[in-house]
Amino acid sequence: MLKEYRTIREVVGPLMLVEQVQGVTYNELVEIRQASGEIRRGKVLEVEGDKALVQLFEASHGLRIDNATARFLGRGIELSVSMEMLGRVFDGMGAPKDDGPAVIPEKRMDINGEPLNPTARDYPSEFIQTGISVIDGLNTLVRGQKLPVFSGSGLPHAQLATQIARQARVLGQDSKFAVVFAAIGITFEEADYFISDFRRTGAIERAVMFMNLANDPAIERISTPRMALTAAEYLAYEKGMHVLVIMTDMTNYAEALREVSAARKEIPGRRGYPGYLYTDLASMYERAGRIIGKEGSITQIPILTMPEDDKTHPIPDLTGYITEGQIILSRELHRKGIIPPIDALPSLSRLKDKGIGADKTRKDHADTMNQLFAAYSRGKDAKELAVILGEASLTDVDKKYAAFADAFEKRYVSQGYNTDRSIEETLDLGWDLLKILPRNELKRIRDDMLEEYMPNIGKGEGEEGEEG
Secondary structure, rough: OOOOEEEEEEOOEEOOOOOOOOOOOOOOEEEEEEEOOOOOEEEEEEOOOOEEEEEEOOOOOOOOOOOOOOOOOOOOEEEOHHHHHHOEEEEEOOOOOOOOOOOOOOEEEEEOOOOOHHHHHOOOOOOOEEOOHHHHHOOOEEOOOOOOEEEEEOHHHHHHHHHHHHHHHHOOHHHHEEEEEEEEEHHHHHHHHHOOOOOOOOOHHHHHEEEEEEOOOHHHHHHHHHHHHHHHHHHHOOOOOOOEEEEEHHHHHHHHHHHHHHOOOOOOOOHHOOOOOHHHHHHOOOOOOOEOOOOEEEEEEEEEOOOOOOOOOHHHEEEEHHHHHEEEEEEHHHOOOOOOOOOOOOOOOOOOOHHOOOOOOOOHHHHHHHHHHHHHHHHHHHHHHHHOOOOOOOOHHHHHHHHHHHHHHHHHHOOOOOOOOOOOHHHHHHHHHHHOOOHHHHHOOOHHHHHHHHHOOOOOOOOOOOOO
């Protein structure tokens, strides 16, 4: 039988101290009942002797501890899961938020998940098509990968997130693909944008959405991404689906973690964040992947806004250590009207080589990817040189590279939020852009590929009339 305690001694911010407890465990759920019958919830953060420190999910305002009782439920936070979750919207604690009925659970799962044996992991190797050229062509997403998006305040990461959620699919596996979307600490306007866009485009039919608003308790933010990952693990490993998990904004999650850490009077680490921020983030990011013998998989795209666009800030810095690359949004490209403003050069997918090639995308993918990177880099250098010394100082070849850089941004990177390009369209567009350059400059592409894909372009000849 569950015990109730009338020994609540202190409430400080989101934390509550209960004394004279027995058999209480870390992460155990707690119900706090007031004399009026009102019930608030929390979980055990720390146990020392006969004292338990409880973290409240709701605000502590108005809580009268003199006549309140604390009831420890003997279990952690759980999520009711079933296939009925698809097409539904939930709050950050897993309660329905779309006026629909409660989910009839097939089972209940602890939101902290279970440790995955490293030897059970299967290597990510299957291409996921997002329909966005700069990702598919240059920073390829692979099934089972974790590839974060580094954004900044005011940059259109919300539009990019909905585009990926709407368009992403494993080629040939459309019917078994699902999206789990977790919005963490966002405004009502952003939440309305996400929900209405998912419903407008029909993406909601294959999606599960968890929405934690900025005016919801900060403590709820800590549970929201774990709710989403638990739903994803059920769909992937129990139902054999390929699941894409998009979590935005992880910066709000880290801020909530810092708030709780400060309330506990823990010794702060870098920039005031707790010293365990790395391991806490890793406990979520590492829930992506594939398992040997299981058909399903979890691919993660965490989105975070870098404070002051600083890549060395603890949140993007630690995220970069844990994940396999990053997609970086550029404020400069955003000002130039490039949509989406993805900066190709500092962006990176460490697993891209595993998901491309003859049997996955196309045999020319690796060669054209390397050549486009190199040409765009040299083109940007040429444009910077022209700013300093004047365009007259550029050689004819440098001018072609500068023209290539402009065309690359306008045609390849800037495709809008409603254009869904197949990988074949992306690769063909890359070849079309490379025609701007003299053939003898395409040194990163093998001769047999040049003969097959650019047979009519003579040595030293470029395509005339390309717009810069």
